[in-house]
Amino acid sequence: MQVFITGGSGYIGRPTIRALIRNGVEVTALARSERAARTVSELGATPVTGALTDTDALREAARRADGVIHLGADATESTADIDRAAAEALQDGAGSRPYVHTGGVWVYGDTDGIADEDAPLSPPRITAWRLENEKRVLARATAGGHPVVVMPGVVYGHAGGLPQSFFVEPGRAAGAVPCIGDGSNHWALVHVDDIAELYVLALAAPAGSVYAGVSGQNPPLADVTRALSHAAGCPDRIDSLPLEEAVRRMGPIAEAFALDQRFTGARARRELGWAPTRLDALAELARG
Secondary structure, eight states: OEEEEESTTSTTHHHHHHHHHHTTOEEEEEESSHHHHHHHHHHTOEEEEOOTTOHHHHHHHHHHSSEEEEOOOOOSTTHHHHHHHHHHHHHHHHTTSEEEEEOOGGGGOSOSSEEOTTSOOOOOTTTTTHHHHHHHHHHGGGTTOEEEEEEEOEEEBTTBSHHIIIIIHHHHHHTSEEEETTSOSBOOEEEHHHHHHHHHHHTTSOTTEEEEEOOSBOOBHHHHHHHHHHHTTOTTOEEEEOHHHHHHHHOTHHHHHTOOOEEOOHHHHHHHOOOOOOOOHHHHHHHO
């Protein structure tokens, strides 16, 4: 089997390439720079030169593959338009073969207790654009396509991801890790190696499927930030911020960090046999 992946040189992309290769899959990976090409080559993938805006290249690479995983993102003001055009090109090329699209559980907003993929949608502004794009992606299931959407929670592990960028590094610089509000809200977490395994399994999922990529760990933000304070070298030193101040410092992503979310990954476990193994998030976050 050959799989084409976008975002292969990124934080989630690198372990996903490793997981694909462990499962005997040949991987081609979009690379928009020499550095990205070198990274994916060292992982064992064949680089395909281009960017997410090169829709002809995306379409052709997808056409040559047995399946596609779309992890790439273009963090600009045109994020939504670029993602939509890239997804359309990739699905055009993939035809009836599996196309795995990346979403995120933040689109559900606050959850009422422990939620699953059927929960109501109420995204913060930073992810609101995903709703229409994912609707378009999944609509291909009724027109001969084979879309699957994987919706990661807050991804952590190997001293990377959003917790590292927005909490550990600022905490290390300031001597205290920021915490939004009183920290009573919950985060739905998943280890980067576990979500990589889910992307591989999703290639065999039924068309139109949606999976919350969460491992069932839903600790309060207060516990998360306390763990991150150890990684930042300022144990138990927490800087509690009102949401407005957090938005001023972090940008609109602070509204997503402030969500109260508890999720189950039972559907992926039941339907795909996904079995997350990294289940001590607070200990790993504390190690940094």
